[in-house]
Amino acid sequence: KNFNVFTCESCKAFFRRNALKLKEYKCSLRDNCSIDITTRKLCRKCRLQKCFDSGMKKEYILSEEQKQMRKIRKQVNGVNNCKPADDSDTGDSSQESVATTDTKSSCDGIVHHNHGESNDCDQGVVIIDKLIDDKRPLAEWESTRLREMMTILNELKNKYKSKLVAEVTDLDMACRAFSYNCERDAYKFIRLSNSLTAFQ
Amino acid sequence: KNFNVFTCESCKAFFRRNALKLKEYKCSLRDNCSIDITTRKLCRKCRLQKCFDSGMKKEYILSEEQKQMRKIRKQVNGVNNCKPADDSDTGDSSQESVATTDTKSSCDGIVHHNHGESNDCDQGVVIIDKLIDDKRPLAEWESTRLREMMTILNELKNKYKSKLVAEVTDLDMACRAFSYNCERDAYKFIRLSNSLTAFQ
DNA sequence: AACAGGTCACGAAGGTCA
DNA sequence: TGACCTTCGTGACCTGTT
Structure with a gap:
């Protein structure tokens, strides 16, 4: 069961991605396209409508906030695993670019469009990383x-x-x-x- | 598969460009020109007809609206990837200079302050006020x-x-x-x- | 086990330019 | 016109939480 209905993986993903944007789509025909495995891709509006009609519920989709929390938790865990916290805990401020590197990798999960290059915001992060290094x-x-x-x-x-x-x-x-x-x-x-x- | 049929690149492009204009073309012979790799260019009407006959569907062509959408998205992405031309802002030791409100209007060529009218964003201010009052x-x-x-x-x-x-x-x-x-x-x-x- | 979200290779649109 | 390129949605598969 996905979002309250037994569905295939593709419909699950489709619904997850689009259920909150029904209004944005328009049917180029008469809002009654038949949707089957071959025609599914032709009309998002009608496909989505069919999802709803079959009982899928957008309420089951996690809110932005919830997703954020997940992500954060995950990242925090990642950080903890990378940095053995107990380990002597010397810390001090070795200017090692640990923080920077870490930033990059953990952000990759979030930012897909910045292929490796730093952007405006990254500069900001660097500054903060610096502060953190100071402990x-x-x-x-x-x-x-x-x-x-x-x-x-x-x-x-x-x-x-x-x-x-x-x-x-x-x-x-x-x-x-x-x-x-x-x-x-x-x-x-x-x-x-x-x-x-x-x-x- | 292009427009529902396995085709070469040229037919794909041809169809994309002409499928919506079938009526505009006229065959100078009898609407039954044979179309092959060498004669293809001789009669658009018949070439296009052959495309349709072989199962290509004009419904698969994006609507103007959709194309417009794409274009916009592209532009937006381009802008987002822009790097700040100025402002090397090292951040360095930072600190107290913060207090000075000279955050600067380096960008103010675009945005000017404007106190006075109230609208939705004021709610944001309200929120902040609340936070301030609170703790x-x-x-x-x-x-x-x-x-x-x-x-x-x-x-x-x-x-x-x-x-x-x-x-x-x-x-x-x-x-x-x-x-x-x-x-x-x-x-x-x-x-x-x-x-x-x-x-x- | 169920069921949320995340990932990423891939297919098939459009765009480009010689 | 068409060879080549970019882009984005898709969906099979994975991860994480309850």
Whole structure:
């Protein structure tokens, strides 16, 4: 049973990927395409509709938040395995690029479009990695703060996600703006972090 | 398989380009030209007819809308991969300079601050205010900083809202790019936070 | 064992340019 | 026009959680 119905793997994957975007699709015919193993790929709208009609439930799909938690947990585990925590625990700040390397590998699971090259945001991460290497602990409220910021970011994200209405002409410009802003936000977060008492 | 039939590249391309214009072509003979690798170019009408007869389906050709979508996506990706031209920002020792609000408007060629009108993004500000009220800690300049971010994002949103017109049907694409960036940053921050000693 | 999500090679669209 | 390239959705297979 996948999402409440016995399905093949492909339909499972299809549903997982598309169930939340029904509105985005349009049938080029009459919304009643017959869907079978050979015609399945022809009309996403109708295929998805059939999924729903057969009882598949989008509620069974994990929320972004839940998926995030999974991912994080996984990453944390990965880090723990890589770094023997108990092991003498000397730490100090050997400028070894451990943190950097680690960042790269664990991010690969998340970022597929950046084939190896560093981008704007990575620079930010480097800075933070540096701070971590210094091993200064964050006070509890400080780490709380960081989490809060994440929450805010998420809020924002959802906000934008649900706002797809209008139409845009100058996409290029807009995208560039987006890009710049993300970069800028990243730096702001970093600066904010730097200002926390633990780092002073 | 191309358009439902095993074909060579040339027929694939030919069909893609012409399948939707069958009516526009006329055979100068009797609509029964023989079509082979050497005569193919002589009569488009008959070549195309042969394509259809052999089972090629024009339904497999992406609609204009879909093609437009692709194009947009491509553009968005291109922008995302752009590196910041300026700002070598070493990060170095960082620290207190943070306090100065000169986060700088290096990007402000694109986005200007705009206090005043209220809209959805203000909710973001509200959230922050709440966080501030709650647990105490944000210094004034810190909340200022956060407000700043909200404002900037507001600007962006307005940019989109005010532009309507066609050509580009899909703001969603752009939004997705934005989300993507935020999401990625969020993950990084969270992961890094988790690796701080305070969390262990 | 069940059932979520993640991964990644691959097929088949469109795009490019000599 | 067509050989060659890029892109993205698909689905078989894997991982992780309950």
